[in-house]
Amino acid sequence: MTGDLFAALRVPSVERIDDGAIWLRAFADEQVAVLVQAIDQVTAQAPFRQMQTPGGYTMSVAMSNCGELGWVTDRRGYRYQRDDPLSQRPWPAMPDVFVKLAVAAANAAGFDNFMPDACLINRYVPGARMSLHQDKNEGDMTQPIVSVSLGLPATFLFGGNERADKPVRMRLESGDVVVWGGPSRLRFHGVDTLAEGVHELTGQCRYNLTFRKAG
Template sequence: MIPDLFAEPRAAMAPGAVLLRGFALPRETALRAAIDTVTAEAPFRHMTTPGGFTMSVAMTTCGEVGWVTDRKGYRYSPVDPLSGKPWPAMPAPFRALATEAAAAAGYPGFHPDSCLINRYTPGTRLSLHQDQDEKDFSQPIVSVSLGLPATFQFGGPRRTDPTVKFPLSHGDVAVWGGPSRLFFHGVATLKDGAHPLLGRKRINLTFRRALE
């Protein structure tokens, strides 16, 4: 089911999970500039899963550590495997937005050390998964949507649990933690379209506290 949430600036997705509509809009210019800075140093790439599949969503990272996947498995690394250098530092607008969104959702004191930047183009999707490579599950996840609209699928602690579909628009921020921290979630296949600022793509910023 798809809840009718367009009139609600704040909506509960599950216990401990909140959708903050338009929360990132006041920072959109700074966020776009910061994305360009990060990707100039660490370009988007299509990573390979441990099973040998190439992910359709292009990714890069900034912060103290970056999430990577290859035939060796899923993990966080302080080094960009493409360049052999440390990942770009997390831009100040990124860090400020993540901290403020987490506090607004009921998680004060969140200080992310990693931001995964995903680039979706029409036809790409992200299958249901858990964020479980972090060391401290008491810290929330903060997910920022920019560009084309998408459908966020939020389930439960088991992959087979029913999912609820939440429409995401440019500037929306989803935050989940506490009892929902390990809930399965994903993004349905992105529909074609063109955003007036970002064109035919969606950018997602996912902030995590990966280290202890």
């Protein structure tokens, strides 16, 4: 079992992945429990759902959003919108603990003045994966992406500027944060198939919070 029982044993560290890409190990370890509680509060209002790609593929990762804007995909394409398509109401407000963590992580990675207006919440269960892709629907490409891992460990794939470039494989533990921007802002990235496991706070799943400046 992996979990926060062992969080105190981890020593926070900073690793440069590439120009503009930083791995903050154990950065959010002390906040995992409160972050998971906040996820539960958000998804009580905007439940997880498995969205469909423009090509008709149902994603293996379940998603929700909070903040002024939410990322969605369907037959019409990938986009951000202010209302949850399921409820036709605005997405839940971004919890303060989310905002403070995202800003602190961006600052630690060298990106000042980051203020996210969108947080995509992904839920992975064993067998789920995210294929290599670019985050390019955002309106402000000068701002970084801040990605927080919670729950089961996962293998993050950080590729190059072309889909065919071989990605770096990074085992992310609960509490790890990856930030990328600047020259690395449009790097391809994804998550390898999640392995079986149980986490004391999230059970048989992994959550990923991805903060963006979308508007």
